[in-house]
Amino acid sequence: MKLLIRSGGVAFFSVLILLFFRTEVTLAQSAIPERMKPLTIIKYISGDKYKTVRQGKQLDNIETEFDCNWVELPRPATGMVIHYNSNGCPSLITGMAKPESSTSYNRAGLITEGKFSNFPGGTDERGFKVQKYDCATQWDLDDPPYGTPIRATNKETGKTIMLRKTTVGSLAPNVVLDVTPSAFKEFGTPLRKGHFKGEYYHD
Amino acid sequence: MINCKKTLIKIFYAVTIVCICSLLVLNPKAYAAEGTTTGELLITFVDIKDKKDNNMNYSLYNLFNSEENLLIREPAVEFSAGTLTKDKKYLYLSRRNSDKVQTYVHLHQLELLPKKKRPILMKGSQHFLNVDYVKLNKDEKKIFMRVVQKNHGNAQLASYDLETNKSTVWKSGDTDTHVNYFDYSPQTDQIISIEHSLALETSLMKEANARNEGTIKPYTYNVNLYDSEGKLVKQVSQVKGHILDISFAPDGKSALYTLTSQFGPHSKFTVYSLDLDNGSSTPIFSETDRFTKIKLAQYSPDSSKIYFLAIKSDSKPLSNIPRRKGIPRVLASYDLKTKMMNEVISKESNKGTIIYFTVIK
Numbered sequence: 001m002k003l004l005i006r007s008g009g010v011a012f013f014s015v016l017i018l019l020f021f022r023t024e025v026t027l028a029q030s031a032i033p034e035r036m037k038p039l040t041i042i043k044y045i046s047g048d049k050y051k052t053v054r055q056g057k058q059l060d061n062i063e064t065e066f067d068c069n070w071v072e073l074p075r076p077a078t079g080m081v082i083h084y085n086s087n088g089c090p091s092l093i094t095g096m097a098k099p100e101s102s103t104s105y106n107r108a109g110l111i112t113e114g115k116f117s118n119f120p121g122g123t124d125e126r127g128f129k130v131q132k133y134d135c136a137t138q139w140d141l142d143d144p145p146y147g148t149p150i151r152a153t154n155k156e157t158g159k160t161i162m163l164r165k166t167t168v169g170s171l172a173p174n175v176v177l178d179v180t181p182s183a184f185k186e187f188g189t190p191l192r193k194g195h196f197k198g199e200y201y202h203d
Numbered sequence: 204m205i206n207c208k209k210t211l212i213k214i215f216y217a218v219t220i221v222c223i224c225s226l227l228v229l230n231p232k233a234y235a236a237e238g239t240t241t242g243e244l245l246i247t248f249v250d251i252k253d254k255k256d257n258n259m260n261y262s263l264y265n266l267f268n269s270e271e272n273l274l275i276r277e278p279a280v281e282f283s284a285g286t287l288t289k290d291k292k293y294l295y296l297s298r299r300n301s302d303k304v305q306t307y308v309h310l311h312q313l314e315l316l317p318k319k320k321r322p323i324l325m326k327g328s329q330h331f332l333n334v335d336y337v338k339l340n341k342d343e344k345k346i347f348m349r350v351v352q353k354n355h356g357n358a359q360l361a362s363y364d365l366e367t368n369k370s371t372v373w374k375s376g377d378t379d380t381h382v383n384y385f386d387y388s389p390q391t392d393q394i395i396s397i398e399h400s401l402a403l404e405t406s407l408m409k410e411a412n413a414r415n416e417g418t419i420k421p422y423t424y425n426v427n428l429y430d431s432e433g434k435l436v437k438q439v440s441q442v443k444g445h446i447l448d449i450s451f452a453p454d455g456k457s458a459l460y461t462l463t464s465q466f467g468p469h470s471k472f473t474v475y476s477l478d479l480d481n482g483s484s485t486p487i488f489s490e491t492d493r494f495t496k497i498k499l500a501q502y503s504p505d506s507s508k509i510y511f512l513a514i515k516s517d518s519k520p521l522s523n524i525p526r527r528k529g530i531p532r533v534l535a536s537y538d539l540k541t542k543m544m545n546e547v548i549s550k551e552s553n554k555g556t557i558i559y560f561t562v563i564k
Binding site: 111128129131133139143144145146147149151153159160161162163164166168186201203 | 356358381411468
């Protein structure tokens with residue numbers, strides 16, 4: 001009987017501990033979640049577990065019915081941090097041992113082609129206070145000096161916008177430029193689409 | 204008598220040979236062929252030789268014998284611009300530094316001699332979000348650099364004291380003046396910088412985007428001269444256009460800058476000489492059909508040539524993969540006497556492109 005009570009007690013406290021940590025540690029599937037609440041940040045503490053660094057929230061002015069399947073995600077690994085953008089799609093991945101993709105290469109003075117995505121405003125992963133026309137380049141492709149003017153074109157709408165490179169990050173592997181949601185809309189593509197084909201230039 | 208004459212002739216020849224040898228050893232310029240320049244270049248280049256990784260390389264290039272010494276090679280993650288001590292013992296460079304979630308670019312010291320070690324973080328630069336364009340002063344006790352502070356959108360000039368490990372941001376509270384580029388002259392112990400207003404840039408950007416112009420109107424830059432403590436010596440000039448960079452002449456009395464009137468893929472660049480006394484600018488050379496997208500123009504140590512980066516018109520992309528079609532930049536020179544341009548260093552055969560360099564003063 002005593003053993004039964006002790007076992008019950010242990011089980012009860014185990015459940016309590018699990019409930020307490022339920023928001024901190026989540027058993028992940030073998031793949032990175034392709035959608036989370038907008039602005040969520042998660043960090044993998046092992047190959048199949050992540051903890052929530054920042055809890056996302058539902059944003060009133062963002063439509064949430066969209067498809068994030070276009071983002072090619074790497075396999076999760078310990079130390080990997082995934083930032084979700086205002087659409088809830090992964091937009092920035094840090095903590096990878098090395099860039100997952102080096103399929104594109106470009107340095108100063110050239111035109112870079114690929115997908116453009118958007119990242120939330122506020123403060124970015126480098127601590128920069130993000131302004132409307134700030135943008136981030138893919139770290140393994142192109143990293144011009146801070147403040148470099150960027151001429152970016154949406155190849156689907158033909159709209160060209162002048163931007164300013166402030167930061168760099170390990171963007172989703174098929175993304176070459178990350179812009180703010182308001183700049184994204186100015187390119188003529190609705191935010192719910194999450195991405196578009198583009199090209200950019202800098203000196 | 205005959206023997207004495209022979210001996211004297213032998214002594215004369217011996218003395219002559221010793222004199223010539225001494226001259227050659229002490230002054231290599233004396234036997235350099237016409238058009239040959241002495242001095243060294245610190246080069247930063249990126250290569251995709253490893254197929255999967257991009258690698259950042261620092262190398263020291265000897266202009267006289269074309270020998271190159273690779274100083275560091277590591278995966279490329281950030282734009283990096285460094286400086287080397289005169290004894291070549293230390294390389295100071297901007298480099299990525301990460302904490303648990305955020306990543307920054309801070310100043311690092313890499314010990315090269317007697318044995319190469321891992322780069323170490325210079326802790327006095329830790330409170331910046333970004334550090335680049337690192338330059339050592341003449342007595343090698345101070346580093347000048349461009350930094351971005353927290354809650355600032357503008358890059359600013361700062362100095363780093365290597366003895367106390369403390370950094371000082373010049374005009375620390377200014378959130379509008381953005382430093383595009385700067386150079387240091389060991390001859391005059393002064394800094395020259397090109398700066399513009401961030402508010403003006405934002406306003407021109409909004410205007411360009413509202414009109415769907417696809418380009419941005421020229422900025423107005425202030426070219427300022429500072430002493431090594433950050434005190435403004437004088438405003439040298441105001442220049443309208445899009446300036447990429449600026450560099451002192453070896454005597455510190457004039458500077459070179461690269462300018463284009465219109466920003467965009469079809470822009471054409473011209474290198475100007477700026478007289479620091481009266482602020483007047485004189486065009487020296489422009490990009491040609493062979494060498495395009497000129498940047499980072501700098502005088503050779505003897506002022507006979509100007510070195511610069513450019514894209515050659517006949518260069519082939521580094522890869523055939525459509526999205527990996529980067530065209531390499533090479534280092535070229537312009538001879539001020541013959542007005543000829545020549546390629547000096549290319550990394551094309553190693554699937555590389557030169558992204559930054561400095562002429563060691």
